[in-house]
Amino acid sequence: MRTAIVEHVLDPAALLDEVASTDSGASTLFVGTVRRVNEGRDVTGIDYSAYGPMAESEMGMIAAEAEKRFGTSRIVVEHRLGTLTLGEASIIIAVSHPRRAPAIEAQRFLIEEIKKRVPVWKREHYADGTREWVEPTAGVVAGGAA
Amino acid sequence: MRTAIVEHVLDPAALLDEVASTDSGASTLFVGTVRRVNEGRDVTGIDYSAYGPMAESEMGMIAAEAEKRFGTSRIVVEHRLGTLTLGEASIIIAVSHPRRAPAIEAQRFLIEEIKKRVPVWKREHYADGTREWVEPTAGVVAGGAA
């Protein structure tokens, strides 16, 4: 089991090799990539930033939960930070397991929990030159009103 | 969309590249591998054989069903035949999609349908020198009794 916040280009084949085992009947890879269109706007790139120590700790906890829940320690997650261009991978999740169903279910659990809990933020760059923080679940507080 | 029965070593990174697109937010890879232990027996390798033309046709139909159901044509499946050693990949399924949920669900649909419907057979080689056809859903007919 290994989780990491990194600033280099992600290598899917290397992560797949890292989880592989002759005890496994199935390996799965999830690759999150920068998409050209988001909510109707033309995206040209994304800055990823994080609260580093907490992001590392939260990813580690999520992987430990997945291990307990799905019964495999063959889990590797790398999340990339920095400025990514279209099509580049921001996250790769690799899992291998003796059986296929938990290999797929663990993959899904990991990406959903990471999206909910890991303190990483993205600022999209748009074709019109503007940039905006992506705040998928945001309510807005009027500052000072609390 | 592409599905194929092949006799060469499968290349996960190449198949991932093949489905990738800047319209995609997620790509998934499923890799089925030869496992060292099956039902308590020590496996040393597996012969995969197929009813070739029907296997090709059935895989193509399953991929077409997945395209319709999940809304992406970015699907590639390669199933390998021949004698595979421990840890080698027998099948790779690559899917990419604008959104992550259908990228994962399509992967699952494809592997489950392929396992049920595609006429491929495997004969396991065991450490004790014996070989046996794997017939997961087999009832046995007394020949001539029908």
Added chain:
Amino acid sequence: MELNVLLFASWSDALGPNVTVHVPAVATVRDVLEAVLARAGGLALPTPLVAVNHRYAKPESPVRAGDEVALIPPVAGG
């Protein structure tokens, strides 16, 4: 009519890669299956499905001269 039926896996081990059977001129998948089962004698072999022209076929489906017919033992791909 005479019909050539393709066999695979344990069925092919037992009877060879194909067998020729005699079935009525207006035959169904069930007729073909029974004819091949008769050929298997007392062998214990796994229950197969039948494919006609590369598609799974129901017992009541018709089989015509020139169709490609195959017995499909339990599959184990992936």
Added chain:
Amino acid sequence: MELNVLLFASWSDALGPNVTVHVPAVATVRDVLEAVLARAGGLALPTPLVAVNHRYAKPESPVRAGDEVALIPPVAGG
């Protein structure tokens, strides 16, 4: 006590990467959050969660001198 609070994303853009706030000696996460919100003036910023020592913390959780406290705006990783 004086407490340094880390800020990120749109909060960091608006107020800088951290702010120092005054809270009671026996303070809770809620006290800290209210003190930072007061600092945000009339700005429209997304509702944050609060982390204490790298873990999400409830409004009623205690905050002690020396704790690492951070405001976590809605996350968007993956």
